[in-house]
Amino acid sequence: xxxxxxxxxxxxxxxxxxxxxxxxxxxxxxxMHSFCESCLSAYIIKLVESExxxxxxxxxxxxxxDNKIPDTSLPIESWVRLFSPSAIVTFLLEKMSLxxxxxxxxxxxxxxxxxxxxxxxxxxxxxALCENCASYxxxxxxxxxxxxxxxxxxxxxxxxxxxxxxxxxxxxxKYVEAxxxxxxxxxxxxxxxxxxxxxxxxxxxxxxxxxxxxxxxPLVYRINELEKQAVSVVEDRKTNMDDLLKQKEDILTEVNKxxxxxxxxxxxxxxxxxxxxxxTHESLSEELQLQAQSFEHIFNNCDNGKRVLTAxxxxxxxRDIFLTAFKLRKQCELHEIxxxxxxxxxxxxxxxxxxxxxxxxxxxxxxSMGNVSIEQKPTNIVPTFYKDMHVSVIANMSGKSWSDTGHxxxxxxxxxxxxxxxxxxxxxxKLKCFNTTYTMTNELVLEDNPxxxxxxxxDELEGDTMLVTFPNDSNAKVVKIDSGGKMVLQDDExxxxxxxxxxxxxxxxxxxxxxxxxxxxxxxxxxxxTMPVGNRGARYVLSTKASSICYSTKAxxxxxxxxxxxxxxxKDPELRSPRGIAEDAEGNIYVCGIDSNxxxxxxPDGTFVKIALSGKDDIxxxxxxxxxxxxxxxxxxQMDSDIVKVYELITMW
Numbered sequence: 007x008x009x010x011x012x013x014x015x016x017x018x019x020x021x022x023x024x025x026x027x028x029x030x031x032x033x034x035x036x037x038m039h040s041f042c043e044s045c046l047s048a049y050i051i052k053l054v055e056s057e058x059x060x061x062x063x064x065x066x067x068x069x070x071x072d073n074k075i076p077d078t079s080l081p082i083e084s085w086v087r088l089f090s091p092s093a094i095v096t097f098l099l100e101k102m103s104l105x106x107x108x109x110x111x112x113x114x115x116x117x118x119x120x121x122x123x124x125x126x127x128x129x130x131x132x133x134a135l136c137e138n139c140a141s142y143x144x145x146x147x148x149x150x151x152x153x154x155x156x157x158x159x160x161x162x163x164x165x166x167x168x169x170x171x172x173x174x175x176x177x178x179x180k181y182v183e184a185x186x187x188x189x190x191x192x193x194x195x196x197x198x199x200x201x202x203x204x205x206x207x208x209x210x211x212x213x214x215x216x217x218x219x220x221x222x223x224p225l226v227y228r229i230n231e232l233e234k235q236a237v238s239v240v241e242d243r244k245t246n247m248d249d250l251l252k253q254k255e256d257i258l259t260e261v262n263k264x265x266x267x268x269x270x271x272x273x274x275x276x277x278x279x280x281x282x283x284x285x286t287h288e289s290l291s292e293e294l295q296l297q298a299q300s301f302e303h304i305f306n307n308c309d310n311g312k313r314v315l316t317a318x319x320x321x322x323x324x325r326d327i328f329l330t331a332f333k334l335r336k337q338c339e340l341h342e343i344x345x346x347x348x349x350x351x352x353x354x355x356x357x358x359x360x361x362x363x364x365x366x367x368x369x370x371x372x373x374s375m376g377n378v379s380i381e382q383k384p385t386n387i388v389p390t391f392y393k394d395m396h397v398s399v400i401a402n403m404s405g406k407s408w409s410d411t412g413h414x415x416x417x418x419x420x421x422x423x424x425x426x427x428x429x430x431x432x433x434x435x436k437l438k439c440f441n442t443t444y445t446m447t448n449e450l451v452l453e454d455n456p457x458x459x460x461x462x463x464x465d466e467l468e469g470d471t472m473l474v475t476f477p478n479d480s481n482a483k484v485v486k487i488d489s490g491g492k493m494v495l496q497d498d499e500x501x502x503x504x505x506x507x508x509x510x511x512x513x514x515x516x517x518x519x520x521x522x523x524x525x526x527x528x529x530x531x532x533x534x535x536t537m538p539v540g541n542r543g544a545r546y547v548l549s550t551k552a553s554s555i556c557y558s559t560k561a562x563x564x565x566x567x568x569x570x571x572x573x574x575x576x577k578d579p580e581l582r583s584p585r586g587i588a589e590d591a592e593g594n595i596y597v598c599g600i601d602s603n604x605x606x607x608x609x610p611d612g613t614f615v616k617i618a619l620s621g622k623d624d625i626x627x628x629x630x631x632x633x634x635x636x637x638x639x640x641x642x643x644q645m646d647s648d649i650v651k652v653y654e655l656i657t658m659w
Contacts, residue, residue, distance in 0.1 A: 020098050023068045024049060028099060031131065034092035036175055037071035047086040050075075054082050077178030090173040099132040100160070110157055112136035127160040129153040185214035220567045223552035227593055228610060235391075257378060264375060283357075290355055297352065304341050311337060392592045393607065393615045395638070395655035397623070403427075403444040403641070406648040409451075410434045416643035416650055418458030418508060418586075421634040422470055426491055427641070429650065430456040430474065437474065439491035444652055450493040454479055458546075458630075460511045462529075471496070475506040475518065482506060482518075482527075502527060502534065508546035508586070508630075512553070519547040519557055537570055546630070548587045548595070552610060556595060558584040563597050565612060574612030581606050586630035588640065590655070598628040600645060605631065625651055 022029045024045035031043035041049070054061050063074045076088045103110065110124040113133035124134030128143060130152040135143060143149045174180040174194035182192045187207035191197070202208050311334045318330040405414045412433050419429035425442040432455045439448040454476045462471040462484065469488035476483070484498040508519040516527040524537045524547055539557060548556040554573055556565040562577040563584055582601035589595055593610040596618060605619040605628055619625050619642065627645040634640065638655035 016098050016102060020095055020102065029092075029095055030133075032092040032095040032099070033086060033089045034095070035066050035071070035073045035089060037066045037069055037073065039066050039068045039071075040092040040095045041067065043086055046089070047083065050085055051082055074175055076173075076175060080178065088173060088178045096129075096132045100127070100129070103132075103134060110134040112139055114139045124157060126154050127157055129155065129160075183211060185209050185211060217571055220569060220571060221573055223554065223567075225611075227552045231592055261375060287357075294355065297348070300344070300348070304344070307337060307341070392590045392594050392638070392655055393609065395657055397618050397653050398656045399623070399651060400639070400654050401444045401652040403440060403446075403650040403652055404648055405429060405431060405438050405440075405446055405650055407434070407436070407438065407446065407449055409449075410436075413646045414648045415646055416630060418456075418475075418630050419632050419641065419643070420459045420461055420472065421632065421641075422461065422487070423464060423635075424470075424489060426487070428459055428472065428487065428493070429643070430459050432457060433646075437485060437493055439487065439493060441491065448491040448493060450485065450495065452476075452495070457506070458508045459485075460509045460516060462511075473500065473509065473516065475502070475509050477505055477507055480504045480506075482509075500527060500532065507544070510548050512549035515549070517547045517549045517555060519544040521545075524555060524557055537566065539564070545585055546587050548589055550589055550595070550610065551593050556587055558587050558597060560584075563587060563595070563608070563612075576606075576608060576612045576614070578606065578614065580604065580617065586628070586632075586643070588631040588633050590633055590638070590640075591636055596631050596633075596640070598631050598642065600627050600629055603627060605642065619653075 019040075020028050020032075022032075022042045022045050023039070024041055027042075029040060029042045032040040033043050033046050034040045035046075049067055050061075050064060053064050061075070062078055063072045065071065066073060073089075075085055078085070080088070112120070112122045112124045112135055113131075115122045115136055122136040122138075125137050126135045126140040127133070128135055128140075128149075134157065135154070140154055143152055143154055172182045172192070174182050174192075174197060177194050177196045180194035180196055182194050182197075184193045184195075184198055184202075185191070185208070186193055186198075186202045186205050187209070188205040189202065191202075192211070193202055193208070198208060315327075315330055315334055318327045322330070405416060410431075414431050415433040416429045417432040419427060421427055427440040427444075429438050429440065430436075431438055435452045435455050437450040437452065437456060437459070438446055439450075441447050452474075455478065457475045457477050459472050459474050462473050464470045469486055472485045472487065473482050474485055480501060480503050481499040482502050484496040484500075485493050486496055487493045502518055502525055503520060505520040506518045506525070507521075510517050514529045516529065518525040518527065521543055523539055524544065526535045526537070527533075528535075537555065539559065543560045544557045546558045550556060550565075554565050554567055556563060560583065562575050563581075564575045565573040567573055576597070580602055581597060581599040581604070583599060584597050585600050586598040587595060594615065595608040595610065595612075597606045597608065599606065603621045603626060604617045605625075607615040607618040609615055619628065625642060625644065626647070628642050629645045630641075630643040632641050640653055640655075642651045642653065644651070
């Protein structure tokens, strides 16, 4: 791995997430998180008190992973002892304490607010002890079996974690002693007896752990990828929450504005209605007042006429009475005419309010101002793992040229950085270049049959250079290609030996499949080293992101580490005559089965995932496969076919 733990990482590892202090008697859960024994016990007891004694598993206080309690028949206080001590944390605690340049103080005494110098170290408690506490350790029954050494002896010992016994998660009190390859599980004796007696490969932990350090790269790569994806999701969720908070505030502002606008609008309508009512009232009142005044005048005239007539009768002559009566009669005629003219206009007036029907039913029809819906759409931050994606065809790329002498047989190729694709047409002795729309634009006729192509170097002015293998030639040849796709064979050659087929570049090394061996060409020294693979007929090779070497033979795909030790060998009845192999951005491996007519997808450790392509996907005799760098796009060639298939891994939402 080549990575050293930094002090801040050590501090994180030895700090209990429950009490936030350095751990005391650390216990390790199945999820690899460790806690103080007393803290973990108190946590479990509290869970039992809240959920009842039916508790059979509990969630890790740190990551919420489920942890099974192996034996719930024991007293609750004893459950914590069913989990293994954390040898790693204990070692790191010792390391930190012993590396402290200050005089060691007794840890138990410090908890009692005393500061006595430590003389000894308890390897079980991971604590420094003064003379009295060390003596106490050897006398108390529960502590008598602890290993006590002097601090000087402890500092002189090599800094390495000692082997510890791992408690079985299925059988309380039993220690794991074996590993079952068939079930990919660690087992205690009872596990083997109960569940693994029929398994073909059950090894001791000592056997299973041989050479483990050389096989860690795929796991480290996998963890790093998971970590990146987790960080991407966390950051995206935080961004999404920030965006949602802003959207919420914007919506609340809009709701308030809508209410204010509605209120303002209704206030305007209210003002207008009130003004209309006042105006109507004033107009009608004026009209009634005028009518009243007209009839008051008639009343006054009649009242006065009666008095004048009475006075005339009482005191006037007949002549005066006649004239008065005549005048009054004429006035009465005029009043009667006026009253008859006004009879239809003398009406009873009452106000009646007629509200707008929409407003009247407003509260019945409008139950809310609105609602908030949640719109969901893919983020593609972490759409899914590549292994869970589906294959979708993008294009059928035709490689047929008018000058070809037969059907095309594309045995290898390369995606260049500018988007161009160069394919080796073995049968027609050509290199063919395709643009980003998958149209053939140029070809280079060669004297021999090319097999595969890899990238050498790039020059902004002169273009890219590629290395091409020829199975019938011991020299690999250099070809230059410009940005327009024009290719020119160069004089430069690399001596690689005969039989060179598939090749793959990783760093400053080019790996070449040569039937019975894998040859490794150093670009710095141009020297060749070899890794024998037996008489297996290796045709394609892949140097993975985890720095392992995979190659396909007539019957299997084999993966070796840098030292040549086999990591895995994949064989399956559904994979016949494996040929081209490639790796996606997550390290998953793809293998073309020419006779099984399919493409298998494997995890970086060689575990079968699924058949990614088969005959039902309209592909026949798949031969070579290559991925575009840092992309989900890839190409599959077909034996004796002019058509090259272009695919993409997609998420099926």
